[in-house]
Amino acid sequence: xxxxLFLALQSVQHSATSPASPxxxxxxxxxxxxxxxxxxxxxxxxxxxxWSAFARRGTPGEDGLMHVxxxxxxxxxxxxxxxxxxxxxxLMGFLVFDFSVGRALAAFPAQSLTVDVTGxxxxxxxNYEDPNPSLSVKTANEIHVPVGEPVQFKLASHDVIHSxxxxxxxxxxxxxxxxxxxxxxxxxxxxVYRGQCAEFCGxxxxxxxxxxxxxxxxxxxxxxxxxxxxxxxxxxSLAVAGQQVFLSGTCALCHTIAGTPAHGTVGPDLTHLASRxxxxxxxxxxxxxxxxxxxxxxxxxxxxxxxxxxxxxxxxLQALVAYLETLK
Amino acid sequence: xxxxxxxxxxxxxxxxxxxLPARATLSDDVLAAEHERLNALWSDGSGFWAWLTTVDHxxxxxxxxxxxxxxxxxxxxxxxxxxxxxxxxxAGLLGPDRYNQIFTTHGTTMMFLFxxxxxxxxxxxxxxxLVGARNVAFPRLNAFGYWCYLVGVxxxxxxxxxxxxxDAGWFAYVPLSGPEFSPxxxxxxxxxxxxxxxxxxxxxxxxxxxxxxxxxxPGMSLNRLPVFVWTExxxxxxxxxxxxxxxxxxxxxxGMDRTVSTQFFNPAEGGDALLWQHIFWFFGHPEVYIxxxxxxxxxxxxxxxxxxxxxxxxxxxxxxxxxxxxxxxxLWVHHMFATPIPExxxxxxxxxxxxxxxxxxxxxxxxxxxxxxxxxxxxxxxLFVMGFFFTFINGGVTGVMLASVAFDKQxxxxxxxxxxxxxxxxxxxxxxxFGAFYFWFPKVTGRMLSERLGKWHFWLFIxxxxxxxxxxxxxxxxxxxxxVYTYLRETGWGPLNAIASAGAVIIVAAVAVFLVNVFxxxxxxxxxxxxPWNSYGLEWVTASPPPNxxxxxxxxxxxxxxxxxxxxxxxxxxxxxxxxxxxxxTTTMDARPDHRHNAPTASIWPLALAxxxxxxxxxxxxxxxxxxxxxxxxxxxxxxxxRQSMNIKSTELVQPPAGPIVEMVQA
Numbered sequence: 001x002x003x004x005l006f007l008a009l010q011s012v013q014h015s016a017t018s019p020a021s022p023x024x025x026x027x028x029x030x031x032x033x034x035x036x037x038x039x040x041x042x043x044x045x046x047x048x049x050x051w052s053a054f055a056r057r058g059t060p061g062e063d064g065l066m067h068v069x070x071x072x073x074x075x076x077x078x079x080x081x082x083x084x085x086x087x088x089x090x091l092m093g094f095l096v097f098d099f100s101v102g103r104a105l106a107a108f109p110a111q112s113l114t115v116d117v118t119g120x121x122x123x124x125x126x127n128y129e130d131p132n133p134s135l136s137v138k139t140a141n142e143i144h145v146p147v148g149e150p151v152q153f154k155l156a157s158h159d160v161i162h163s164x165x166x167x168x169x170x171x172x173x174x175x176x177x178x179x180x181x182x183x184x185x186x187x188x189x190x191x192v193y194r195g196q197c198a199e200f201c202g203x204x205x206x207x208x209x210x211x212x213x214x215x216x217x218x219x220x221x222x223x224x225x226x227x228x229x230x231x232x233x234x235x236x237s238l239a240v241a242g243q244q245v246f247l248s249g250t251c252a253l254c255h256t257i258a259g260t261p262a263h264g265t266v267g268p269d270l271t272h273l274a275s276r277x278x279x280x281x282x283x284x285x286x287x288x289x290x291x292x293x294x295x296x297x298x299x300x301x302x303x304x305x306x307x308x309x310x311x312x313x314x315x316x317l318q319a320l321v322a323y324l325e326t327l328k
Numbered sequence: 329x330x331x332x333x334x335x336x337x338x339x340x341x342x343x344x345x346x347x348l349p350a351r352a353t354l355s356d357d358v359l360a361a362e363h364e365r366l367n368a369l370w371s372d373g374s375g376f377w378a379w380l381t382t383v384d385h386x387x388x389x390x391x392x393x394x395x396x397x398x399x400x401x402x403x404x405x406x407x408x409x410x411x412x413x414x415x416x417x418x419a420g421l422l423g424p425d426r427y428n429q430i431f432t433t434h435g436t437t438m439m440f441l442f443x444x445x446x447x448x449x450x451x452x453x454x455x456x457x458l459v460g461a462r463n464v465a466f467p468r469l470n471a472f473g474y475w476c477y478l479v480g481v482x483x484x485x486x487x488x489x490x491x492x493x494x495d496a497g498w499f500a501y502v503p504l505s506g507p508e509f510s511p512x513x514x515x516x517x518x519x520x521x522x523x524x525x526x527x528x529x530x531x532x533x534x535x536x537x538x539x540x541x542x543x544x545x546p547g548m549s550l551n552r553l554p555v556f557v558w559t560e561x562x563x564x565x566x567x568x569x570x571x572x573x574x575x576x577x578x579x580x581x582x583g584m585d586r587t588v589s590t591q592f593f594n595p596a597e598g599g600d601a602l603l604w605q606h607i608f609w610f611f612g613h614p615e616v617y618i619x620x621x622x623x624x625x626x627x628x629x630x631x632x633x634x635x636x637x638x639x640x641x642x643x644x645x646x647x648x649x650x651x652x653x654x655x656x657x658x659l660w661v662h663h664m665f666a667t668p669i670p671e672x673x674x675x676x677x678x679x680x681x682x683x684x685x686x687x688x689x690x691x692x693x694x695x696x697x698x699x700x701x702x703x704x705x706x707x708x709x710x711l712f713v714m715g716f717f718f719t720f721i722n723g724g725v726t727g728v729m730l731a732s733v734a735f736d737k738q739x740x741x742x743x744x745x746x747x748x749x750x751x752x753x754x755x756x757x758x759x760x761x762f763g764a765f766y767f768w769f770p771k772v773t774g775r776m777l778s779e780r781l782g783k784w785h786f787w788l789f790i791x792x793x794x795x796x797x798x799x800x801x802x803x804x805x806x807x808x809x810x811x812v813y814t815y816l817r818e819t820g821w822g823p824l825n826a827i828a829s830a831g832a833v834i835i836v837a838a839v840a841v842f843l844v845n846v847f848x849x850x851x852x853x854x855x856x857x858x859x860p861w862n863s864y865g866l867e868w869v870t871a872s873p874p875p876n877x878x879x880x881x882x883x884x885x886x887x888x889x890x891x892x893x894x895x896x897x898x899x900x901x902x903x904x905x906x907x908x909x910x911x912x913x914t915t916t917m918d919a920r921p922d923h924r925h926n927a928p929t930a931s932i933w934p935l936a937l938a939x940x941x942x943x944x945x946x947x948x949x950x951x952x953x954x955x956x957x958x959x960x961x962x963x964x965x966x967x968x969x970x971r972q973s974m975n976i977k978s979t980e981l982v983q984p985p986a987g988p989i990v991e992m993v994q995a
Contacts, residue, residue, distance in 0.1 A: 014807030014819065016738040027734050031805075034735060038725035045692065049717040052700035053710075058637055064862070065892060066637035066702040076640060076701060080693045087689040091682040091728065098678060098732035105734055106671045121509075160504040161601065163666055163741060167807045171737020174666045176602055177503055178595025181668035194819075198666075198741040198809045200497050202504055203424045206812035282816075303423055 012211065014194035016167040020214065021185040023105055023170040030101045037090060105170070108184055109150035115143060116154045119162030119175040119197065121306065122204035123268055123281040128224065137227040138256070140268030141210045142276045143195075145187050146220035152184040160202060166195035166212050174199055187214035196282065203304030209282025223275075230259025231271045232326045242323025245316045250308070257327065267307060274327045280305065292321050362880055365906045370462065370876035372930040381930040383467035385456055386874060388474050390772065392449030395481060396442050400758075402485065403437035404839065406430045408832055411796075415829035417817040427813035428495040429514070433488055435498030436518060439615065440525040441484065443757060445477055447622040448532035448567075450761070451560035454768065455536050457867035457874065458554045460545025460883045462911050463927055465538035466531075468934050468969070473531030475938030480524030483946060487517045494518035497811065499612065500582065502593035502604045507586045516586055516949035519578040523945050526575045533564035533571075540564075543911060544919040545866060546901055547885035554865050554888075555639065558646050559625030562653040563618045569657065570614035577607035579945075588952050602667060609660035617656035619753060621649055623760035624691055627713050630763050631695050633863040634710040635702025638889060641694035648687035655684040665736045674733050681731030688724060692717070707861075708782030712763030715790040719759055723751030726801070741811075744804025750797045762789065762842070769846075770860045774872040775853030781845040788838035795831030799824040864889035869898060882912045885919070913978060925978040933969035940965055 019025040058066025068076070118125040128137040145151045155164055157175035164183060165172035173183040187193075197208035215223070234240045243260070246252060252262035258271040276286055283302050284290040293300070296317060298307040312320065372382035382388065409430055413422040422430065456464055464470050487493055494514050496505035505515045540553070540561045553561075582604070584590040591597035593604050632639045639645065661669060661677040695713070704710055726748040730736045739745060762785070769777045808821050815821050859868035868891055870878055881900035887893045904910045904924065913923035944958020 012818070016805045016807065024738075027738050030732065031729070031735050031738070034729040034732065038729055042721050042725045045696075045721050046718045049692075049696050049699065050714065052696045053704050053706075053714060055700045056703045057700055058635075058702045060636075060703070063892060064636075066635065068701045072701070076697045080641060080644075080690070080697055083693045084686065084690050088686055091685060094728065094732065095679055095682055098734055099675060101732075101734040102671060102675070160509050161501055165807075165809070167738060167805075171734065172666050172740060173737070174668070176667060178599075178601055179668050194807065196807070196809060200501070200504070200741075200811040202509065203428065205809075206424065206814050304425065 012192045012194045014167050014196070018168060020168040020189040020191060020193060021170065021187050023185045024168055026101050026104055027171060030097060033097065034094065037094075041090070108152060108182070109186075112150040112152040112184060113146065114152045114154060115145075116156070117143070117164060117175075119155070119157045119159075119164070119201070119208075121159050121202055122197070122208040122302070124164075124208070124210045125158070125268065126210075128227075135228055137224060138258075138269040139227060139272060139276070141278065141281045142213065143210060144213045144215060144220055144223050146217045147187050147190050147214050149217070150184055150186040152182055155181045155183065161199050162197045162201050162208070163199035164195065165198040166193055168193045169195075169212065172198045187212070190214050190216060192277070194282070204302050207281055207283045207302050209278075211277055211282070226275070226328075227272055231257040232328060233259070234323055234326055236322075238319050239323040239326050241316075242319035242321065245312065245320045246323060249312075250310065251320075254307070270324065270327060272327055274325050280307075288321055288325065291324060292317055295320065359880070362906065363875065366877040366880060367875050369906065369909060370878075372876075377932075378930065380935055381471075381932045383463070383471050383928055383930055383934075384876065385452055385464045385467060385470055386772075386878070388470050389449050389453030392445060392452060392474055392477070395478060396446035396449055399437050399441040399481060400446070401839070403434050403442055404836070406434035406437065408836060410434065411829040411832040413813060414815075414825050416826060417819070417822045418814050422813060424813045425495070428811075429488065429491075429493035431811055432494045432497050432518070433484065436484065436494060436521065438753075439498055439619075440522060441477075441481055443619040443753065444525065444529055444567075444615065445532075446761065447563065447619055447757070448529060448536070448560075450622060450626075450764065451536045451564070452532055453772070454867060455539055455557055455560050456543065457771070457870070457878065458557050458865050459540060459543060459548060460866040460869075460879055460885065461539055461543035462878045462909075464535045465543055466535050467928050468931050468973070469531050470535050471931070472934035472937055473528040473535070475935050476524045476531070476941055477528035479938055479942045479946075480521050480528070483524065483942075484517065484521050487514075492517055494521075499608055500578070500604075501608075502582065502585070502601050503595075505582065506593055507589070508594075513949055516583070519583045519586070520945045520949055522574060523579045524941070526571045526579070527941065529567050529571050533567035536560050536564040537568070541916045542913050544914050545879075545883045545885045546912065546914055546919055546921050548866075548914075549918045550916075551643075552885060552888040553646075554625075555628035555642070555645055555649070556622070556625035559621040559649050562649050563621050566614050566618050566621075566653050566656060570611045570618065573607050574611035577604060577611070581607070583948065587948065602664075605664050605667065606660070609663045610657070613660040613663065614656045616749075616752070617652055620756045621652060623716075623757040624649065624688075626760040626764040626767070627695060627716060628691075629863075629865070630709045630713050630760075630767050631698050632889075633767065633861045634705045634707055635698050636705070636862075637698060637702040638892075639694065640697040640701060641690070642888065645691050645694050648690045651687040652684060655680055655687070659684065662731060662736065665733045666740050671733070678731050678733055682728055685724060685728050692721070707766065708777070708779055708786055709763040709766040711783065711786045712759050712766070715786060716755060716759045716763070719751055719755030719790065719793055721755075723748055723753075723755050727752060739804045741809055742804035743800040743808045743810060746810055747797045747800035747804065750793070750800075754793050754797070759789070759793075762786075765842075767861070768867075769849070770856030771867055771872045771874070773850055773853075774856055775849050776856050776860060777849045777853060778845050781841055781848070785838055785841045785845060788834055788841060792831050792834030792836075792838050795834060796828050797831070799827045799831075803828075859891065864892040866890055882921075921981055923978040923980050926976055928973065928976055931969070931972055933965055933972060936965045937962060937969065 017028055019028045058068055061067045116127040116129055124141050126139045126143050130136045155173055155175045157177045162175045163172045164175060169185040169187060170183055173181050191214055193212040195210045195212055197205060234243050247262060252264055254264040254266035256263050256269045279286045279290055279294055280302050295310050297309050298305050299309060372378050372384055413419050413427060452464060492513055494517050496510050496515050500515060500518055503509055540557055581592040585592050591599045593599045593601055595601055628639055628645060658680040659677060662681045665674055730748060766777050766782055803821055803824050856872045858871055866883055869883055881902050884899040884901060890898055904912060909927040911925050911927050912921055913925045914920055915922050940958055940962040944955055947954025947958060
C-alpha cells in the first residue's frame with residue numbers, strides 16, 4: 001500500500017517546463033525563446049571575450065603601451081556601437097514578447113468556476129463557494145479542477161504572506177493579508193499536479209504543498225457531488241468508537257466534520273479526509289500508518305505545526321484512525 | 329595677475345608641455361629627512377591604545393577588509409551547512425528552526441556584513457590612494473563607521489549561538505517578521521543589526537564622496553578620475569539615497585511595530601503589509617548595484633593594467649556606471665511581480681529591468697575591445713576578469729529573463745532565482761574582488777600573492793561556482809521553492825541538489841587555497857616594489873605598503889594615466905606643512921589647489937560614540953527607554969569629540985602654487 005502510494009506520488013508533476021495548461025504553455029514558450037537567445041548571447045560573448053584576449057592586435061609603442069591605428073580604433077568604435085544596438089534590439093524584442101504573453105495571462109475569463117483559496121500557516125483552505133450555501137464545498141490541500149474549463153482562484157491569507165504556485169498550470173500569485181488577489185488557469189491535460197507555497201512563511205514553509213487534480217468534467221462533477229455530502233456516518237463499532245474519540249477529545253475544537261457537532265475552523269476541514277491523497281499539506285501520503293503517526297505526534301513529522309500532540313491510548317488511536325478512514 | 333583674475337584662477341594645473349624636473353631636484357637627504365618627519369607626524373602610534381584610536385584610513389580599511397572577509401567565511405560556512413542539509417531529501421542535520429536562522433543569517437551576513445562593507449572598505453583604502461590623498465576627508469568619522477560596523481558583526485554573531493539568530497529572512501517580510509508571528513528578539517536583532525550597517529554605510533559613503541570631490545591630487549580633473557573611483561563615487565551616492573529607506577523601514581517602522589506597538593504594517597489596524605516590500609526593495613535593489621558597480625570598476629583597473637593599454641571607451645564606461653546608478657532605483661518592483669500590483673505598473677519595471685542591461689553591456693564590450701587591442705598578460709587578476717565574463721554574463725542573461733513578468737512569476741522565489749543571484753553576485757562582485765585582491769595585495773602588504781596558488785584558486789573557484797549554482801536553475805524550473813529546509817524524495821530534486829552540494833565543497837577548497845596563499849605570501853611572498861604591474865595609477869607612485877603619510881608631496885596629474893605619461897618622475901607640489909598634519913584641498917571639477925586643511929589626529933571618541941550607539945540600539949530591543957539613555961550618554965561624548973575637532977581649520981591659499989614644482993607660500 002505504502003509503496004504503491006509513493007509510486008503514485010512520484011508521478012505527480014511540478015515543472016514549469018512541462019505545461020498542462022495554455023497559460024503555462026505560453027510562459028514555457030516564452031521561456032524557451034528567452035533561453036535560446038540568452039544562452040547564445042552568454043556563450044557567444046564569453047567566446048569572443050576569450051578570443052579577444054588572445055587576439056593580441058595591439059602593437060607596442062615608444063611608451064611601452066599597446067596601440068592600434070586610428071582606422072582600427074574607429075573600427076572598434078563601430079563594432080562596440082553595433083553590439084550595443086543589437087543588445088537594445090534584442091531587449092526590445094524580449095519586451096514586446098513579454099508584454100504580449102503578460103496581456104494574455106492578465107485577461108481573466110468572463111465566466112469561470114471560482115475557487116477560494118486561503119493560506120494558513122502551513123496548509124491551504126479550499127472553498128468551492130455556491131450561491132446556495134448548502135452546496136458549497138470546503139476542503140483542504142487538494143484542489144480538483146475540470147479539464148478544459150477556466151478556473152479562477154481567489155486568494156487570501158489568514159496570517160502571513162504565502163504564494164500560490166502550480167508550476168504546470170501558471171505562474172505564482174502572492175496571498176497578502178489585507179489584499180485580495182487572484183489567478184486563473186485552464187488545465188488541458190488530465191493528471192495530478194503539485195503546487196506549493198512559494199513565499200517564505202515560517203517554520204514549515206517547506207511542507208506547505210497541495211495537489212491539483214485535473215479531471216474530466218464528469219469525474220469532476222462526481223467528485224464535487226461527493227464532497228457536498230456530510231461526513232460518512234460510521235457503521236462498524238470501531239469507527240463509532242473512533243467518532244466518539246474525535247468528538248469528545250480535542251480534535252473537534254479545531255476541525256470540522258460536516259454532519260457532526262465538530263465545527264472547529266482552526267485546522268483543515270476533515271469531512272472527506274479519506275478521499276484526499278496526502279496528509280498535512282503534502283508532508284506524507286495519506287496512509288493508515290502516517291495518519292496514526294501524525295495524530296499522535298505531528299511535531300515529529302512537521303516540527304512547528306500548530307497541531308498539538310494527542311497522547312491517545314492505542315485502542316483510542318486505532319478507533320480514531322478507523323473512523324477517519326471512513327470519511328471518503 | 330591680470331584684472332578680474334582671482335588668485336584661485338591662477339592656481340592652474342601646469343600645462344602639459346611644462347618642464348618636467350620633479351623630485352629629482354630634491355636631494356636624497358632632503359627626501360629622507362622629510363620621510364622621517366612626515367612618517368612620525370602621520371603616525372597614530374603603536375600599541376593597544378593606538379589601535380583603538382587610529383584614524384588612518386589605511387589601518388581602518390584593512391580592518392574593515394579583514395572583518396568583512398571573515399564575514400564572507402562565516403556566511404560561507406552557513407551556506408555549507410545549508411548545502412549539507414539539502415544534499416539529500418529529508419536530511420536530519422538541521423531542523424526548520426535552526427535552518428531558518430541559518431539561511432537568514434547567511435543572507436544578512438553576505439549582504440549587510442560582507443558585500444557592502446567589503447566594497448566600501450576597498451573604496452576607503454584605495455580611493456585616497458588612487459586620487460593621491462593622504463587620508464579620507466573625515467578620518468574620525470571613518471573610525472566611527474568601522475566601530476559601528478563591528479558592533480553589528482558582534483551583535484549578530486553573539487545572537488546566533490544564543491539561539492537568537494534572526495529567522496524571518498534577510499528581507500524580513502511583514503507580517504511574518506512582525507510582533508504577532510515573530511515574538512521574541514530574533515527579528516529585533518535583524519532590525520537593529522541593519523541600523524549599525526546603515527550607519528557604517530552612510531559614513532563610508534559620505535567620506536568617499538568628500539574625498540573624491542575635495543582631496544584629489546592637483547590636476548586630477550573629474551575626467552581624469554580612475555574608473556574604480558568613479559564607481560565608488562556612484563555607489564556612495566546610491567548609498568546616500570538607498571540606505572535611508574531601509575533605515576526608515578527597519579530601524580523605525582518595523583522596530584516600533586515590534587517594541588512600542590505602532591501598527592505601520594498591520595492590515596488589521598489599517599497598516600499595510602505591502603508597504604514594507606516597497607520600502608525594503610527601494611533599498612534592496614540598488615543594494616545589488618552598490619555591490620556590483622565597484623566590481624565593474626575593479627575590472628576596468630585590472631583590464632587596463634594587464635592589457636597594457638588605455639581602456640577603450642573611458643567616457644562610455646563612466647557614463648554607463650552613472651546610468652546604472654540611476655536606473656538601479658527604478659527596478660525595485662521586479663522583486664514584487666507576484667504581488668497584486670497593477671500590470672501596467674509592472675510593465676514599467678520590466679522595461680527598466682531590461683534597459684539596465686544596456687549600460688552593463690556597453691562596459692563589457694569596451695573591455696573586450698580593450699583586450700583585443702592590447703596584449704594581455706594572463707596574471708591571476710586578469711584570469712578572474714575572464715571568469716567574470718563567463719559567470720557574470722550568465723547571471724545577467726537570467727536577470728533579463730527574470731525581468732519578464734510572465735516568466736518571473738514562474739520562477740520567482742524558486743531556486744532559479746537563487747542560481748541567478750549567486751551568478752550575479754559571485755560572478756559580478758566576488759570574482760572581480762578576488763581579481764582586485766591579486767592586483768592590490770602587493771600595494772597593501774608590500775608582497776606579491778603567489779601566482780601559482782592563484783591559478784589553483786581561480787580554477788577551483790570558477791568550477792565550484794558553476795557546479796554549485798548551475799543545477800539550481802533546473803531545480804527552480806522543476807518546482808523547488810527557495811528557503812525550504814528539506815524536501816521529499818518523491819520530488820526528484822535529490823540528484824541535482826547532491827551535485828550542487830558537491831560544488832560547494834569545491835568552492836570551500838578554492839577559498840582555502842586563497843587563504844593559504846594569503847598566509848604564505850604575507851610572510852614570504854616576493855617583495856613587490858612600488859609598481860609591480862607597471863600600472864598607471866597614483867597608488868603605484870608611493871611605496872608598498874604605503875608610509876603613514878602615503879604621499880610625501882601632492883602629485884601633479886596631467887593626464888588620466890599619470891604613470892604612463894612619462895618615463896621621468898611625476899611633478900609634485902611642495903609646501904605643505906611638516907609641523908602639523910596638512911592636506912591639500914582642490915576644487916571639485918578641475919582639482920585646482922584651493923585650500924590647505926589640517927587633518928585630524930587620533931581620537932578615542934569615535935569608538936566611545938559607537939559604544940553609545942550600541943547601548944542605544946541594542947538596548948532599544950529590550951526597552952524603548954534605552955533610546956533615551958543611549959542619547960543621554962552620547963551627549964558628553966559628542967561634546968568631547970566636537971571640542972577635539974575645534975582646531976581643525978581650512979585655510980584658503982592666498983598665493984597659489986604655479987609650475988610643476990613650487991614652494992606653496994604659507995597662507
